[in-house]
Amino acid sequence: MPNEQENGLLYFPKATLDRLKLYQMVLAELPDKENISSDEIAERLKITPEQVRKDISYIKYNGKPKVGYHIKTLLEELNRLFGTTNKNNVILAGVGHLGAAIANYPGFSAYGMEIVALFDSDPQKQGTFVRDLTVLPIKDLRRIIKRFKVEIGIICVPKESAQSLAEQMVACGIRAIWNFAPIILRVPDDIVVEDENISISLLGLKHKLEQRRQERQIVKNTPS
Amino acid sequence: MPNEQENGLLYFPKATLDRLKLYQMVLAELPDKENISSDEIAERLKITPEQVRKDISYIKYNGKPKVGYHIKTLLEELNRLFGTTNKNNVILAGVGHLGAAIANYPGFSAYGMEIVALFDSDPQKQGTFVRDLTVLPIKDLRRIIKRFKVEIGIICVPKESAQSLAEQMVACGIRAIWNFAPIILRVPDDIVVEDENISISLLGLKHKLEQRRQERQIVKNTPS
DNA sequence: TAGATTGTTAATCGATTAACAATC
DNA sequence: TAGATTGTTAATCGATTAACAATC
Structure with missing residues (x-):
């Protein structure tokens, strides 16, 4: 385990942890597919497959080359990590x-x-x-x-x-x-x-719109 | 402006942007105080005052030594950044x-x-x-x-x-x-x-609780 | 076996922190 | 003026990306 601390707990970079939540969601959404590749997870979340593999490498679960990740098993591992089965x-x-x-x-x-x-x-x-x-x-x-x-x-x-x-x-x-x-x-x-x-959340939405607005203005004012 | 791009738009690190949203919220909550120090903002959000000053340095607003930040003005600047006044x-x-x-x-x-x-x-x-x-x-x-x-x-x-x-x-x-x-x-x-x-959000909550649970277990199993 | 896909190591990039200069 | 607090630069730390090895 590469990310084990002295006390035995696993360490996750905060950004990784946030993405692991998204992976949990993506996997939970999937119909009855058996496996999924890092490419497919990445595509849905608009991130890179390398990032997905790196993140998943932090948990004690391994995918299979040429096959990808076994959805059910990976989901179980993520749920254990998040403690979702605790009452x-x-x-x-x-x-x-x-x-x-x-x-x-x-x-x-x-x-x-x-x-x-x-x-x-x-x-x-x-x-x-x-x-x-x-x-x-x-x-x-x-x-x-x-x-x-x-x-x-x-x-x-x-x-x-x-x-x-x-x-x-x-x-x-x-x-x-x-x-x-x-x-x-x-x-x-x-x-x-x-x-x-x-x-x-609303500030985030407004800010993204404001950014788009400013970008449009620049395009408009740039002589082509 | 230290963070201006060639196109004239300001660049903010994503983490900074997220914290600026929190500053907006903290300032908006405040009663009728005139000024606030980086120390006080930091204390409320459980981060460091250096971080607060660094973040605020990205926007075109300056605090006053010995006084802090003028709440009303800073809030206006943040609202402009987020585009909250747009309809x-x-x-x-x-x-x-x-x-x-x-x-x-x-x-x-x-x-x-x-x-x-x-x-x-x-x-x-x-x-x-x-x-x-x-x-x-x-x-x-x-x-x-x-x-x-x-x-x-x-x-x-x-x-x-x-x-x-x-x-x-x-x-x-x-x-x-x-x-x-x-x-x-x-x-x-x-x-x-x-x-x-x-x-x-629920995954985040469950995970924090799970972490606490694990930490308690370690304390329990560590001979003192 | 060849090819596809995962896993890991090293290099790069970006964000935070520390130290200190500036200034009210 | 001295002291408090901001602002900035440089050093450190951490996360992402790139390259490639491993393996089914």
């Missing part, structure tokens, strides 16, 4: 449009995520059902987290209340936060935070 | 839970995005209202895109229909796609695609 009990707070959408997201169980409770500070929403779950008041947070050994909290509240909610979750024993509110949360270092920040 | 007419297809949530997202107008029409292939949904907009059938796509000079299409349909929808949007003249479906779209090179992929 987690999850809570979600903020049952607005976005919260309801996330709560109804069908893909969760494939990743071992089970939502065990929903929370909202709005008394009007408390007691109502979303899917098969009653919306609970925030004061029940601690009880539920203890009872279901909840590790992950999903934050879908407006950005004004996100920081305070995060602190309450942490105080109640949550280990990881999946944050959909468009702010930077401040939490202790040992708490895992994954941001799904629509505003950041 | 775009936008359509959204797929008015399920997620689509409705996106359509109701309050932050769009601040980024110059105006949703001018909603689409869904489900006849049951066609004719119903979401916000102040009627849901239209897909066959109206071309007409609306032409009429409103729509540049951006938001895809919120299930992943099975996302590729075909993307192709229709492209055929009707869309220049950019904001894709919320968890698949890799295949579109021509001149089409801008920004993915907001919840599954990828």
Whole structure:
């Protein structure tokens, strides 16, 4: 293993790790194909096949010359790496449009995520059902987290209340936060935070369009 | 300007660009502070102040020694860079839970995005209202895109229909796609695609948790 | 066997960090 | 002025690419 550290853990360059997520997605999308070549993965993601091979060389799996990668096996290895088969009990707070959408997201169980409770500070929403779950008041947070050994909290509240909610979750024993509110949360270092920040994504979209616009202007102003 | 290219466009390292988005967010969050130091920005994002200064040095804005960066001015410069003040007419297809949530997202107008029409292939949904907009059938796509000079299409349909929808949007003249479906779209090179992929984000979350788990195991198995 | 495709090593390129100069 | 903070240059580090060896 070329990338093993002293403690036995594997090291992955951050960029490699991000691409491995994309490979997982590409492979999971594929119908019932047996094998796939680095060329085909690369083509779908608009990167080079060398890059794909280099990245895959970091995990303990080997493709076959002339055949490519065995999709099922490689996918299993990627899933082991990401820990997708581990089970987690999850809570979600903020049952607005976005919260309801996330709560109804069908893909969760494939990743071992089970939502065990929903929370909202709005008394009007408390007691109502979303899917098969009653919306609970925030004061029940601690009880539920203890009872279901909840590790992950999903934050879908407006950005004004996100920081305070995060602190309450942490105080109640949550280990990881999946944050959909468009702010930077401040939490202790040992708490895992994954941001799904629509505003950041929007900045990326706007910037790409702005770049295209500027490129067009240059073409227009360049005498041919 | 140290990073100017021959064509006059500025070049930014990709990593720098991603962090500039975070700076935009941090500054936009701030109450009515006048100035902010590289130290404070760095502290909030858990990076180094040197990195912050280096990144900001790429844009044509200068901070003041002993004072820091003037928030309002820097924010304006970042917004110019990202093109957030440009106006775009936008359509959204797929008015399920997620689509409705996106359509109701309050932050769009601040980024110059105006949703001018909603689409869904489900006849049951066609004719119903979401916000102040009627849901239209897909066959109206071309007409609306032409009429409103729509540049951006938001895809919120299930992943099975996302590729075909993307192709229709492209055929009707869309220049950019904001894709919320968890698949890799295949579109021509001149089409801008920004993915907001919840599954990828979920992989990131699971992986960070898996890493923590492994680290804990090592600590446990290391004789002290 | 020849050919196709993977895997690895070395070279290049790019990004981060460190050191320090500039300046308010 | 002294001190704090920004800005820049050079050194280091890390990631990508190119070349080619390995192998089915």
